[in-house]
Amino acid sequence: MLKKQVSNQTVYYHDSQNDKQALVLLHGWGQSGELMMPIYDYFKDQYRVINVDLPGFGHSEALNQTWGIYDYAAWLHAFLSALSIENPIIVAHSFGARIAIVYSNQHAVQQLVLTGAAGIKDKQSLLVKGKIATYKVLKQLVKLPGLNRYEDQLKKHFGSSDYKETTGFKRSSFVKIVNEDLSGLLKNIKASTLLVWGEHDQATPLWMGKYMEKTIPDAGLVVFEGDDHYAYFHQSQRFNLIIEVFFNALKENN
Numbered sequence: 001m002l003k004k005q006v007s008n009q010t011v012y013y014h015d016s017q018n019d020k021q022a023l024v025l026l027h028g029w030g031q032s033g034e035l036m037m038p039i040y041d042y043f044k045d046q047y048r049v050i051n052v053d054l055p056g057f058g059h060s061e062a063l064n065q066t067w068g069i070y071d072y073a074a075w076l077h078a079f080l081s082a083l084s085i086e087n088p089i090i091v092a093h094s095f096g097a098r099i100a101i102v103y104s105n106q107h108a109v110q111q112l113v114l115t116g117a118a119g120i121k122d123k124q125s126l127l128v129k130g131k132i133a134t135y136k137v138l139k140q141l142v143k144l145p146g147l148n149r150y151e152d153q154l155k156k157h158f159g160s161s162d163y164k165e166t167t168g169f170k171r172s173s174f175v176k177i178v179n180e181d182l183s184g185l186l187k188n189i190k191a192s193t194l195l196v197w198g199e200h201d202q203a204t205p206l207w208m209g210k211y212m213e214k215t216i217p218d219a220g221l222v223v224f225e226g227d228d229h230y231a232y233f234h235q236s237q238r239f240n241l242i243i244e245v246f247f248n249a250l251k252e253n254n
Helices: 033-043 069-082 095-106 126-141 148-158 168-178 183-188 206-215 236-253
Strands: 002-006 009-015 022-026 048-052 089-093 111-115 192-198 219-224
Touching: 002 069, 009 033, 022 033, 022 069, 022 095, 033 048, 033 089, 033 236, 069 095, 069 168, 089 095, 095 111, 095 183, 111 236, 183 206, 192 206, 192 236, 206 219, 219 236
Parallel strands: 022 048, 022 089, 089 111, 111 192, 192 219
Antiparallel strands: 002 009, 009 048
């Protein structure tokens, strides 16, 4: 892996280092570029593929302050500029798709592939609303004398798995990021966009993909039947073939 310091963050990344169209891979929360390697390996001779461990993940340096999604997008721009990359194709999963949505609102992007994309506020069911209300009440109760020792147990019981597995600035960044609703940015995406979703995705349900398809001006949705949030990885060969067709369609039109 290569190493670079950008905006006071040291990151590690793979770069196929050729003079072809840049293809940038952005992984999801709690992951690293490792899950994107099947994409990297498939396209590394056709494109200049960049597969980075985003700041705070994988081999890259931990965050030294709280970041929001706009901070990650600003960092991505600085990183790509340092590599002399403009107008990239971006393939992004989940949290990485949040970054791609913001980045593509601010900078030129050749094409977008968003899989299991996050960024839309979830429709809270009555069950979820009840759980949140219960948590808020209990959160106040555990601050009473003699009960504060239960505060950590409360967080463990009610927190999401991503929240539970993070600490420090990464945890505060997670809280900030999941509360940033990006749905208003979708209509501004100019790049042709392919959406790939797992039929049974529980982290970013299929309705989110359908909403994005309707809202992004030039978007199409492909659903992987019977699969989940990691459909792109479970069916990596199928995923690569589908996005290759998508990439080639633009080449033919040009």
